Amino acid sequence: MTDSFFRPVSGMQMPRFAGIPTFMRLPHVPLDHPRIAEVDIGLIGLPFDSAVSNRPGPRHGPRAMRDASTMIRAEHPIHRIRPFEAANCADLGDVGPNPVDVMDTLDRFTAYYKDLKARGIRPLSAGGDHLCTLPVLRGIASDGPLGLMHFDSHTDLYPVYFGGKVLTHGNPFRQAVEEGLLDPKRMVQIGIRGTTYDFVDIDFAEANGIRIIRIEEFHARGVKDVMAEAREIVGQGPTYLSYDIDFIDPSVAPGTGTPEWGGPNAYQALQVVRECLGLNIVGADVVEVSPPFDPTGNTAYLGATVMFEILCLMVRALERPR
Ligand code: MN
Ligand code: MN
Numbered sequence: 001m002t003d004s005f006f007r008p009v010s011g012m013q014m015p016r017f018a019g020i021p022t023f024m025r026l027p028h029v030p031l032d033h034p035r036i037a038e039v040d041i042g043l044i045g046l047p048f049d050s051a052v053s054n055r056p057g058p059r060h061g062p063r064a065m066r067d068a069s070t071m072i073r074a075e076h077p078i079h080r081i082r083p084f085e086a087a088n089c090a091d092l093g094d095v096g097p098n099p100v101d102v103m104d105t106l107d108r109f110t111a112y113y114k115d116l117k118a119r120g121i122r123p124l125s126a127g128g129d130h131l132c133t134l135p136v137l138r139g140i141a142s143d144g145p146l147g148l149m150h151f152d153s154h155t156d157l158y159p160v161y162f163g164g165k166v167l168t169h170g171n172p173f174r175q176a177v178e179e180g181l182l183d184p185k186r187m188v189q190i191g192i193r194g195t196t197y198d199f200v201d202i203d204f205a206e207a208n209g210i211r212i213i214r215i216e217e218f219h220a221r222g223v224k225d226v227m228a229e230a231r232e233i234v235g236q237g238p239t240y241l242s243y244d245i246d247f248i249d250p251s252v253a254p255g256t257g258t259p260e261w262g263g264p265n266a267y268q269a270l271q272v273v274r275e276c277l278g279l280n281i282v283g284a285d286v287v288e289v290s291p292p293f294d295p296t297g298n299t300a301y302l303g304a305t306v307m308f309e310i311l312c313l314m315v316r317a318l319e320r321p322r
């Protein structure tokens with residue numbers, strides 16, 4: 001059991017709309033805080049979107065998700081997990097980007113996540129655009145390639161943008177495979193749809209053994225069946241979970257830069273995460289929430305709710321022998 005310091009501020013003592021918002025009303029524990037060594041799972045903001053190829057905005061995602069996350073209570077009713085009692089969770093704050101320099105930002109983020117890995121803190125990050133996942137993987141995959149459970153409407157496996165090999169939010173996973181950070185045979189991408197530039201991403205997936213479950217197959221088979229296969233693919237090895245909010249249908253989650261129609265509804269969006277319980281999740285993120293396209297705030301709230309679902313998985317994974 002954790003002590004009271006690592007518990008969210010109770011809505012019974014301070015109403016949930018009041019106070020300075022942190023993720024899930026947790027204590028703010030930056031790396032120089034005296035209790036940082038006790039943190040098991042760190043919730044972190046990555047306010048960076050300079051690798052977006054079209055409509056920007058997810059640099060504002062962490063603040064919006066922090067605010068929306070004050071709606072979330074402390075207990076998961078289905079798993080019967082009380083994450084804030086079972087593990088020391090804290091909001092570690094944001095990692096400062098350089099908004100006008102992609103490569104400098106990647107270096108800053110990578111150094112931060114290497115530090116976290118050395119401290120034994122497992123990260124649950126809020127983006128930011130999807131390129132933010134690459135420096136997280138560079139920081140935490142030092143013991144060998146990780147498996148990947150990836151929810152998205154895009155593969156993010158495109159090699160070339162604007163006439164050359166530049167890093168964008170459209171290629172973090174290709175880059176991660178090429179750098180040996182991910183094991184392509186333990187990668188599954190779920191929800192893929194929408195128009196494409198060409199098929200080079202699919203060709204890369206097939207050549208490397210990455211399993212793509214397109215949205216047509218997802219709807220035909222249903223959540224339980226698809227997720228049973230997805231669990232088999234990543235297996236019991238260390239696995240990263242990456243959740244692009246554009247996985248969800250834009251009728252539900254319009255607040256994102258590259259929406260694609262025909263996606264999962266809000267219920268399915270949460271169910272797929274619940275079906276990951278028991279996996280060895282060593283880190284995760286929710287990315288591409290773009291508040292400028294989210295006038296109701298519902299996308300940020302759904303993103304924060306997905307973060308809570310993922311947090312419960314990570315707490316359960318901590319209970320495994322390490
Ligand atoms: Mn993506
Ligand atoms: Mn996407």
